[in-house]
Amino acid sequence: RRSVYPTGFESSFSMGGKIPLGLKRKGLRIVVTGGAGFVGSHLVDRLIARGDSVIVVDNFFTGNKDNVMHHFGNPRFELIRHDVVEPLLLEVDQIYHLACPASPVHYKHNPVKTIKTNVVGTLNMLGLAKRIGARFLLTSTSEVYGDPLQHPQVETYWGNVNPIGVRSCYDEGKRTAETLTMDYHRGAGVEVRIARIFNTYGPRMCIDDGRVVSNFVAQALRKEPLTVYGDGKQTRSFQYVSDLVEGLIRLMEGEHVGPFNLGNPGEFTMLELAQVVQETIDSEAKIEFRPNTEDDPHKRKPDITKAKELLGWNPKVPLRKGLPMMVSDFRQRIFGDHKTTTT
Ligand code: NAD
Numbered sequence: 563r564r565s566v567y568p569t570g571f572e573s574s575f576s577m578g579g580k581i582p583l584g585l586k587r588k589g590l591r592i593v594v595t596g597g598a599g600f601v602g603s604h605l606v607d608r609l610i611a612r613g614d615s616v617i618v619v620d621n622f623f624t625g626n627k628d629n630v631m632h633h634f635g636n637p638r639f640e641l642i643r644h645d646v647v648e649p650l651l652l653e654v655d656q657i658y659h660l661a662c663p664a665s666p667v668h669y670k671h672n673p674v675k676t677i678k679t680n681v682v683g684t685l686n687m688l689g690l691a692k693r694i695g696a697r698f699l700l701t702s703t704s705e706v707y708g709d710p711l712q713h714p715q716v717e718t719y720w721g722n723v724n725p726i727g728v729r730s731c732y733d734e735g736k737r738t739a740e741t742l743t744m745d746y747h748r749g750a751g752v753e754v755r756i757a758r759i760f761n762t763y764g765p766r767m768c769i770d771d772g773r774v775v776s777n778f779v780a781q782a783l784r785k786e787p788l789t790v791y792g793d794g795k796q797t798r799s800f801q802y803v804s805d806l807v808e809g810l811i812r813l814m815e816g817e818h819v820g821p822f823n824l825g826n827p828g829e830f831t832m833l834e835l836a837q838v839v840q841e842t843i844d845s846e847a848k849i850e851f852r853p854n855t856e857d858d859p860h861k862r863k864p865d866i867t868k869a870k871e872l873l874g875w876n877p878k879v880p881l882r883k884g885l886p887m888m889v890s891d892f893r894q895r896i897f898g899d900h901k902t903t904t905t
């Protein structure tokens with residue numbers, strides 16, 4: 563097979579995405595689906611910085627050009643408006659498949675579209691990986707554990723998921739995406755990687771995506787009360803985005819299929835999170851209780867032993883360090899120049 567790309571670009575395409583030992587890791591062609599979104603855009607920054615060529619494929623449902631605008635004009639960067647539910651022809655070495663709305667408000671907005679994105683979109687990207695011999699990484703989610711009966715969650719736990727609930731389009735969709743990924747691996751020999759991502763926050767999150775960290779931060783900055791759903795005793799574990807990106811790259815480059823939990827084990831109740839936001843932004847911020855959403859998982863905390871041992875990965879940024887970095891980005895976007903992005 564010959565690369566269809568312009569001369570001058572050293573692709574390892576002909577080696578099926580595998581880099582022989584000793585060769586410099588330069589010049590990979592990488593697709594990031596969902597690369598105009600929150601996590602995707604941070605991943606793109608890292609890949610471009612290390613010298614790779616990146617094609618972002620995004621339909622801008624929840625993503626935004628502003629998140630990747632700083633790469634416009636870079637010959638190693640390309641942005642394609644495309645919906646992954648439709649087939650796609652490209653020639654690349656690696657596929658990071660992130661395309662999928664992540665916030666419950668967004669993924670419940672059009673549940674059928676969400677499940678199509680997870681199932682048909684993932685099928686298409688696996689078909690692409692199979693055809694060109696690219697390595698494929700799926701960004702799955704802690705939601706595959708549902709409302710977990712095991713705590714903390716280990717990768718071997720099969721989960722407790724409602725198949726007909728309002729979150730099913732997302733969590734069952736991701737479970738099917740994992741199944742497809744493993745079946746392409748076993749059946750067609752596609753090199754795959756699976757990450758199960760736990761709640762992640764940081765600069766460039768959608769301001770009004772309804773997730774708890776973005777809600778609390780935006781509310782505190784706007785001098786509105788922090789909306790705690792239910793009794794606020796449910797827990798989540800919050801990971802700063804740079805830690806996640808490091809984990810995703812280590813997973814893609816490593817030799818293990820996974821699945822791997824990628825999350826920060828620091829566990830907080832929503833009331834504790836509200837308190838950290840008060841300490842960080844406004845100690846006078848009020849708390850307002852609201853009814854909780856349907857099928858809300860009661861607790862969530864990753865067991866990351868496997869990622870520590872096999873990927874040598876460990877999250878470095880605790881909530882009290884990460885939150886201020888997100889706050890300055892939100893402050894700029896809420897009160898200042900809307901085009902500013904922060905890394
Ligand atoms: P995001 O909503 O910011 O990004 C998703 C991106 O995918 C957006 O740019 C959106 O426009 C794009 N997209 C959605 N549907 C598409 C389609 N059909 N075709 C092409 N592009 C499409 O979300 P994020 O937080 O960056 O999440 C990225 C990935 O990580 C998702 O797959 C999500 O399920 C997973 N994940 C995220 C978290 C988290 O806390 N952020 C947790 C678990 C899993």
Ligand code: UDP
Nearest residue numbers: 648649650651652685686687689690692693
């Ligand atoms: N596909 C794609 N790009 C490619 C190769 C395949 O989008 O480069 C899509 C293809 O349209 C199909 C899916 O991926 O819907 C699965 O492809 P595969 O070859 O595995 O299955 P088949 O086409 O035989 O159903």
Ligand code: UDP
Nearest residue numbers: 666772773774775777789790791796832858
């Ligand atoms: N939540 C909250 N206030 C908000 C938004 C969310 O208390 O303004 C709660 C929500 O009920 C859930 C937790 O925060 O228990 C995390 O919600 P999020 O939507 O951020 O992510 P999830 O982990 O549910 O996908």
